[in-house]
Amino acid sequence: MKKISIIGVPMDLGQNRRGVDMGPSAIRYAGLEKRLKSLDLEVIDTGDIEISRDHGQIKKETNLKNLNEVIVTNDNLNNKVSEVISEGSFPLVLGGDHSIAIGTLAGAAKHYDNLGVIWYDAHGDLNTADTSPSGNIHGMPLAVSLGLGHEDLVNIGGYAPKIKPENIVIIGARSLDKGERELIKEKGIKVYTMHEVDKLGMSTVIKETLDYLSKKTEGVHLSLDLDGLDPEDCPGVGTPVMGGLSYRESHLAMEMLSDSGLITSAEFVEVNPILDEKNKTAEAAVGLIASLFGEKLL
Structure with a gap:
């Protein structure tokens, strides 16, 4: 029986809009544990990672918001994810804003020589302090995991980089900053924008993604931001972008x-119940998680 460990990370410090810290609770309330157990899975809810509220001095001048708090929280998450994997369990992380991917990837990547990453998101999250228009760290986790950015973020877990650019596939991108576009081209990161998804169809996109990653990676991490889906299907996100992936x-x-x-x-991130409609986005997250773990109609 497959063992799954749910890890909640009620973090709202990687961006400006309050409410995303309630995302893990909303996903749980939408029936996650019951849904997974119905698939004959062993499910353990480990509770929530404590969110640092340390307002100590930042070592260097930076425009990064809540830097110390994000570092401490992600280091705790890194330790928890690594512990869960060491116990032979599958870490299922619930966010929280997307800055938590820094800790998830730090904890997971140390168990694989070549960890692949599927970044299912409207955004690239490839900014650094130099390229970010906002200073919000939730727009930086993929760059940080590549070893780019503030040294204290980059070195969470005690090593860097966590992943290689050739082991990443971004799916659903439709909002990229100038610095991110340049980095994607420089590093040769594989991206399926909405143009490619519409042109090829999701079936081909996923088949090509799996072919691309299976040849050179040991494990694959899925980082799914609910804003990757269209706001019609997932209204409860902080940075909605029209023209997204459908629920189907x-x-x-x-x-x-x-x-x-x-x-x-x-990990499934950026569910914000304050911006949602009758918990629609959290329910969508539960449905997608169930499909990821094998739920089928027949």
Whole structure:
């Protein structure tokens, strides 16, 4: 029986809009544990990572908001994810804003020589302090995991980089800053924008993604930002972008990832109940998680 460990990270410090700290609770309330147990899975809810509220002095002048707090929280998450993997369990992390991916990837990548990453998101999250228009760290976790950015973020877990650019696939991108576009081209990161998804179809996108990653990675981490989906399906997110992935094609993606057997860790982030409609976004998250773990109609 597959063992899954749920890890909540009620973090709202990587961005400006309050409410995303209630995301893990909203996903739990939408029936996550019951849904997973119905699939004959062993499910352990480990509770929430304590969120640092340390307002100590930042070592260097920086425009990064809540830097110390984000560092401490992600280091705690890194330790928890690594512990869960060491126990033979699948870490399922619930956010919280997307800055928590820094800790998730730090904890997961130390267990694999070449960790692949599927970044299912409207955004690239490839900014650094030099390129970020906002200074919000939730727009930086993929860059940080590549070893780019503030040294204290980059070195969470005691090593860097966590991942290689050739082991990343971004799916659903439709909002990229200038610095991110330049970095994608410089590093040769594989990206399926909405143009490619529409042109090829989700089935082809996922098949190509799996072919691309399976040849050179040991495990694959799925980082799914609910703003990757269209706001019509997931209104409860802090940075909605029109023209996104549909709930239906996202289900197909999760089912194909499930069938592949390649996903070794996952996180679902940026659910903000304050901005949501009757917990619609959290319920969508639970549906996608269930598909990732093998739920099928027949």
